[in-house]
Amino acid sequence: MNIMTEQSVENAVGDKMSAKSNEVIKMRGDKVGVFYGEKQALFDVNLDVRLNQVTALIGPSGCGKSTFLRCLNRMNDTIDSARVTGKITLDQEDIYDKSIDVVELRARVGMVFQKPNPFPKSIYENVAYGPRIHGLAKRKADMDQIVEQSLKKAAIWNEVKDRLQEPGTGLSGGQQQRLCIARAIAVSPEVILMDEPCSALDPIATARVEELIDELRQNYTIVIVTHSMQQAARVSQRTAMFHLGYLVEEGATDKMFTNPDDKRTQDYITGRFG
Numbered sequence: 178m179n180i181m182t183e184q185s186v187e188n189a190v191g192d193k194m195s196a197k198s199n200e201v202i203k204m205r206g207d208k209v210g211v212f213y214g215e216k217q218a219l220f221d222v223n224l225d226v227r228l229n230q231v232t233a234l235i236g237p238s239g240c241g242k243s244t245f246l247r248c249l250n251r252m253n254d255t256i257d258s259a260r261v262t263g264k265i266t267l268d269q270e271d272i273y274d275k276s277i278d279v280v281e282l283r284a285r286v287g288m289v290f291q292k293p294n295p296f297p298k299s300i301y302e303n304v305a306y307g308p309r310i311h312g313l314a315k316r317k318a319d320m321d322q323i324v325e326q327s328l329k330k331a332a333i334w335n336e337v338k339d340r341l342q343e344p345g346t347g348l349s350g351g352q353q354q355r356l357c358i359a360r361a362i363a364v365s366p367e368v369i370l371m372d373e374p375c376s377a378l379d380p381i382a383t384a385r386v387e388e389l390i391d392e393l394r395q396n397y398t399i400v401i402v403t404h405s406m407q408q409a410a411r412v413s414q415r416t417a418m419f420h421l422g423y424l425v426e427e428g429a430t431d432k433m434f435t436n437p438d439d440k441r442t443q444d445y446i447t448g449r450f451g
């Protein structure tokens with residue numbers, strides 16, 4: 178008879194979890210709608226964001242990609258006319274619930290914007306700012322460590338370690354974007370949202386950031402809006418195609434780019450519209 182001890186059950190469950198960890202749903206959008214005043218920009222979007230995967234949001238201009246992305250950390254709250262309907266969960270918890278502290282939510286679900294936007298402060302301060310307001314470092318040595326680790330994880334440490342007190346705005350565009358990624362990482366987020374993070378970068382800086390996104394996936398869950406089909410294919414495991422405010426389809430990136438179910442996806446990825 179095969180009697181499993183409590184420990185062996187735990188191990189077996191653990192193995193199954195790790196084998197399937199990329200199937201774990203980190204965030205879920207359930208019938209998400211967004212209105213800007215009277216105008217509805219998103220309709221009934223059901224979309225899962227899987228743990229430790231990169232999910233790419235694609236679709237023609239104005240289809241609602243950024244609007245959906247901003248729902249995931251309640252950045253739409255900052256737009257007066259915006260109203261969100263439906264439900265969005267993070268680890269099964271409703272992020273629009275009254276009990277949610279939005280500042281804490283945005284530390285758990287960080288964001289990197291289209292244009293690199295370092296603060297007009299030193300490189301060090303750009304990274305230290307978030308951990309300081311969240312009280313993550315008690316002593317200067319702890320803060321130094323957070324700054325160093327974050328810059329290392331964002332693959333920019335070697336380029337800036339001798340100039341930490343110089344302004345972040347003095348870096349190249351690609352370096353500034355990696356500094357902004359370090360700033361997002363510094364508060365230990367679980368999810369990182371990226372809104373066209375490479376659109377202001379040259380091809381070499383873009384390749385650098387794409388490589389970084391792939392590395393970050395091991396520790397974070399990433400959602401990226403991109404206009405570049407090549408980029409979506411290179412960096413993501415899942416792709417979601419939007420059109421006119423609707424989610425057209427979502428699936429494994431390989432399948433979406435080789436054998437999509439919907440003709441609109443086929444037309445978009447082959448450059449027939451958008």
Ligand SMILES: Nc1ncnc2c1ncn2[C@@H]1O[C@H](COP(=O)(O)OP(=O)(O)OP(=O)(O)O)[C@@H](O)[C@H]1O
Nearest residue numbers: 213218236237238239240241242243244245256258
């Ligand atoms: N702050 C806003 N106020 C009013 N309407 C808005 C606002 N932001 C977006 N919209 C509208 O919502 C719709 C979706 O816009 P959104 O920026 O989400 O699309 P997108 O797919 O990210 O577009 P793009 O690829 O051009 O960035 C568009 O019709 C847009 O005009």
